Amino acid sequence: MNNIDIIFFLLTFFLMSVTLLPLLKHRHWTIRLWEFPRLNFIIFAFLLLSLEIIFLDLSKIFSIFLIGITFFILLYQSIQIIPYTIFYPKEVEDIKERNNPIDIMTANVLMHNKNVEGFIELVNKYNPDIIITLETNTWWEKKLSILEQKYKYNVKCPLENLYGMHLYSKFKIECSEIKYLVEDKVPSIHTKIQLPSKQKIKAHFLHPKPPSPTENEKSTNRDIELIMLAKSLKEKELPTIVTGDLNDVAWSKSTKTFKEISKLLDPRVGRGIYSTYNAKYWFFRWPLDHLFHSSHFKVNKIQRLPYYGSDHFAILTSLDLCETQEKK
Structure with missing residues (x-):
């Protein structure tokens, strides 16, 4: 040779x-x-x-x-x-005129990012109904308190270890729980949300640790957390949404297993990758922030929002609850 x-x-x-x-x-x-x-x-x-x-x-x-x-x-x-990609059939149908809308903003803000003004500008511009922030500590909680004028319902879990999370909602929150499914100090939020139509949905917000040299050497805990949640969703008593920074890509075996067990749908299928990390380097970018939902919903649009200083882009998913169940 x-x-x-x-x-x-x-x-x-x-x-x-x-x-x-x-x-x-x-x-x-x-x-x-x-x-x-x-x-x-x-x-x-x-x-x-x-x-x-x-x-x-x-x-x-x-x-x-x-x-x-x-x-x-x-x-x-x-x-x-x-x-x-757009070359594949959509897993979730499109809908233009919405009767039971819900817009969810998922944002890993990066705890050490101090551009809270840029984040609040995004919130004001896109006006989501529900916001889940990840990596939010006490400093971020204080700075985001201004949102509570519009988002009256919230669940707060400030932590200084990059795994704090805060939920802000215009819609009434019921039966909310903060759970530590696998690891101490790695929380998840589980709640019921009542839409203006009085229909209730279940929502689960996650941020498991990734497999990496600085976090967990193996993906075991992340995968177990996903599977535990997926198994709990097999019998869906209400329309269901799961969202967060899963520290996993959409095409991985772990995420595919989660979908298979939970029977939830991925609205990105047939629409686009929507890579959210790393926001600072275009050549080093993967879809780590996810939203899955039950078949009760259709999709109006998905948007990756502009850069505001975090290493993640925020993502906004606009859904419509089309198939409802008995209100509980």
């Missing part, structure tokens, strides 16, 4: 390795990490395939072998991503 062959072999081997590693069942962050950048790998594979066709000697079996591997990697990674 000449130098060009060696370079392309090493690049192809790397791409093949990071494509195959997520197929392993091991939960260590060094394995699970490679589930995240599938879109990056698609771009990498496309560029590599193009360069291999241009620079490799196509009369050699070795060259055809490398090109074939790169092509199948490109195909495989694309298959994982395509449900989150």
Whole structure:
């Protein structure tokens, strides 16, 4: 092999390795990490395939072998991503005229971000009915108290460990609970919300720890939290919404398992990826902030909101409760 062959072999081997590693069942962050950048790998594979066709000697079996591997990697990674594009059928129907609307803003504000004015400007501009803030501590709670003039119902859980959360709602909140499903000091909020139509829905707000060298070495706790919640939702007595920063991507095995067990729908399917992290670096961006809902809802629109200083973009999901159940 000449130098060009060696370079392309090493690049192809790397791409093949990071494509195959997520197929392993091991939960260590060094394995699970490679589930995240599938879109990056698609771009990498496309560029590599193009360069291999241009620079490799196509009369050699070795060259055809490398090109074939790169092509199948490109195909495989694309298959994982395509449900989150406009080229795939929508999982949730569109609705334009809403009779029972609910707009939910999900925002990981970044605890050390001090641009609270920018966040409040977003709230005032987009005027959501419900806001869930993540990574909010006591400082953020005090600064966001101004929202309580409009959002009279709230649940507060300030923490200084990056896992505090606050719920602000225009609609009446009932039976709210703060639970620590798997880990101490990693809360989740579970509540009933009464819409103006008097119809009640159940809402669950999560922010599990990610698998990473600075948090949990393995994805076990994150995955258990998702599965615990999913199992509790199998028998849905009311229309249900789950949202938050799940520290997982939409196409991962964990998220797919959550959907399969919970029977909830993902409104991004057939609409777009809506990557929310990292807001500061366009080339390092994945969909970590999610909203899932039961089949009672249809979608008006989904919006990734403008940058306001956090490492996450906020996301606004506009739904309509079309299929109601008996009010409880």
